[in-house]
Amino acid sequence: MATRPVAPRRKVNYRSIQLCWQYLVIVVAALIAFFPIYWILISSLLNARSAADVVPHFWPDWQWSNYTRAWQLEPWIQFFLNSIFIATCTAVLAVLTSLLAGYAFGTMKFPGRNLLFLLVLGLIMIPGEATLIPSYLIVSTLGWIDTYQAQIIPYAVSISGIFLIRQFFLSLPPSLWEAAQLDGCSRFGFLWRVAAPLARPAIAVVALQVFIGSWNAFLWPYLVTSSDAHRPIEVGLQAFMSGEGGTDPTGLAAAAAFTTLPVLLVFLLAQRQFIEGISAGSTKG
Structure with missing residues (x-):
């Protein structure tokens, strides 16, 4: 009697299963990260009755008047202009100092270079709260209380920016500097004409990090400012929370929304440069 042929077993595609799990984890992580923003937006569009309800609401009432009411209670345009000016100046200075220091540590050889670089990196270990009092005393002695420079100068140097740009310069082939020397290029000429243009992805990361950090800064600006002109x-x-907005949950949510969305949009527009810069800076240790 002839035996029936056995059907071949289907091979399990473990690669597809692994990709499905990875995508599932990414989607869940994205939802968790996005939920606070979604909750703020929903709360900013609720009416007073829905906001006071015990049962949470996951769909807005489209009360756009909450934004109008919140906008009229504080000089938000002045606050926005202050933040844009402070964050931009801080980012420009941090990029400049990071570029100069990273170039020196990454391409130039001098006695004690590695030790000095380790000392600079060691500053990351000092918590910012530990330097608040001495920094405040220095700023007060200089007469910088309630000024722009008190919020800009202390953050004009980024240790992580120095590290990132130094890592990028370490990955540059020495032949570039040798060719530049043959053309009569100086150290500074090589930096501005060759090295800096090549380091644009790393520079973009430093600028973005410092800009967002300065925009979101609260404790230090709170200590050194006392008027709306520089807040x-x-x-x-x-x-706004300490005033009338503290008893207005929907208005407070609206204020939180229009103060957070600008920097979120900046990050979304610059995320490509951010990823490219991080990848470029991690190519060589």
Whole structure:
């Protein structure tokens, strides 16, 4: 009697299963990260009755008047202009100092270079709260209380920026500098004409990190500012909470929404440069 042929077993595609799990984890992580923003947006569009309800609401009531009411309670335009000016100046200075220091540590050889670089990296271990009092005393002695420079100068150097740009310069082939020397290029000429243009992805990362960090800064600007003329947006939001906005949950959510969305949009527009810069800076240790 002839036996029936056995059907071949289907091979399990473990690669597809692994990709499905990876995508599932990414989607869940994205939802968790996005949920606070979604909750703020929903809360900013609820009416007073829905906001006071015990049962949470996951769909807005489209009360756009909450934004109008919140906008009229504080000089938000002044706060926005202050934050833009402070964050931009801080980012420009941090990029400049990171570029110069990273170039020196990454391409130039001098006695004690490695030790000095380790000392610079060691500053990351010092918590910012530990330097608040001495920094405040210095700023007060200089007469910088309630000024722009008190919020810009202390953050004009980025240790992580120095590290990232130094790592990028370490990956540059020495032949570039040798060719530049043959053309009569100086160290600074090589930096501005060759090295800096090649380091644009790393520079973009440093600028973005410092800009967002300065925009979101609260404790230090809160300590050194006392008037609306120099308060950034985060301190202005705290002033809004301390005033009439503290008893207005929907207005407070609206204020939190229009103070957060600008920097979120900046990050989304610059995310490609951010990823390219991080990848470029990690090519060589």
